[in-house]
Amino acid sequence: DAGITQSPRHKVTETGTPVTLRCHQTENHRYMYWYRQDPGHGLRLIHYSYGVKDTDKGEVSDGYSVSRSKTEDFLLTLESATSSQTSVYFCAIGPDRANTEAFFGQGTRLTVV
Amino acid sequence: QKEVEQDPGPLSVPEGAIVSLNCTYSNSAFQYFMWYRQYSRKGPELLMYTYSSGNKEDGRFTAQVDKSSKYISLFIRDSQPSDSATYLCAMRTSGGYNKLIFGAGTRLAVHP
Numbered sequence: 001d002a003g004i005t006q007s008p009r010h011k012v013t014e015t016g017t018p019v020t021l022r023c024h025q026t027e028n029h030r031y032m033y034w035y036r037q038d039p040g041h042g043l044r045l046i047h048y049s050y051g052v053k054d055t056d057k058g059e060v061s062d063g064y065s066v067s068r069s070k071t072e073d074f075l076l077t078l079e080s081a082t083s084s085q086t087s088v089y090f091c092a093i094g095p096d097r098a099n100t101e102a103f104f105g106q107g108t109r110l111t112v113v
Numbered sequence: 114q115k116e117v118e119q120d121p122g123p124l125s126v127p128e129g130a131i132v133s134l135n136c137t138y139s140n141s142a143f144q145y146f147m148w149y150r151q152y153s154r155k156g157p158e159l160l161m162y163t164y165s166s167g168n169k170e171d172g173r174f175t176a177q178v179d180k181s182s183k184y185i186s187l188f189i190r191d192s193q194p195s196d197s198a199t200y201l202c203a204m205r206t207s208g209g210y211n212k213l214i215f216g217a218g219t220r221l222a223v224h225p
Contacts (some may be wrong), residue, residue, distance in 0.1 A: 002201050004156075031211065039121075040121060040217055041217060042117075042119070042201055042213040042215040042216050042217040043157070043201065043203075043213075043216050044215075045212060045213075048212070058212070090156055090157075093213045094154075094211075095205065096211055097211065099189065100147065100162055100164075101147075101159045101162065101207070102157075102159070102203075102213060104157050104158070105152070105156055106155060106156050106157030107155070107156055
């Protein structure tokens with residue numbers, strides 16, 4: 001298995017609180033991605049990173065921010081959690097220009113109450 | 114309209130059946146076509162990958178791409194209970210930013 005670890009695996013938080021999800025990889029991969037998965041929508045890209053301090057928005061980025069201060073860590077922050085952000089969040093490494101495959105973490109199940 | 118359309122199912126079949134899973138897409142620039150398998154409460158894993166048009170076979174699995182119809186398929190022969198999972202199609206273009214576009218996923222149940 002690709003070395004991707006997401007933490008926490010489960011979290012329940014209250015509306016209006018900030019939440020940070022962490023993705024840690026041991027593959028030294030340049031490209032990292034955050035997705036959310038909801039019934040009927042598949043995986044939708046929130047933000048991605050193509051290097052340390054290099055990030056950009058995906059299709060559903062509103063209400064989320066990211067940071068990447070080290071190659072191995074990619075953080076996703078919900079600035080002020082809302083119930084619509086209840087979802088399962090997946091981190092992935094890849095694809096990149098040379099390789100098509102994306103390797104996913106185990107996911108973080110977030111519930112905003 | 115979504116760029117990639119996939120029937121979410123669920124699809125329930127008996128063990129040994131041939132399963133056909135499909136996706137349609139609207140972006141003619143897509144060049145890479147993938148199928149991911151996702152078991153319950155796990156992350157997706159790449160199952161099959163095809164570049165441009167044509168067929169690709171791997172054991173009991175066959176992936177087909179018809180770019181003229183903007184239609185891709187995954188066939189599973191001699192389906193097994195262990196094939197029970199959600200199958201997501203994914204696509205991307207060949208140039209620029211490497212974003213994958215996923216279908217909604219089809220939930221498959223193979224019963225003994």
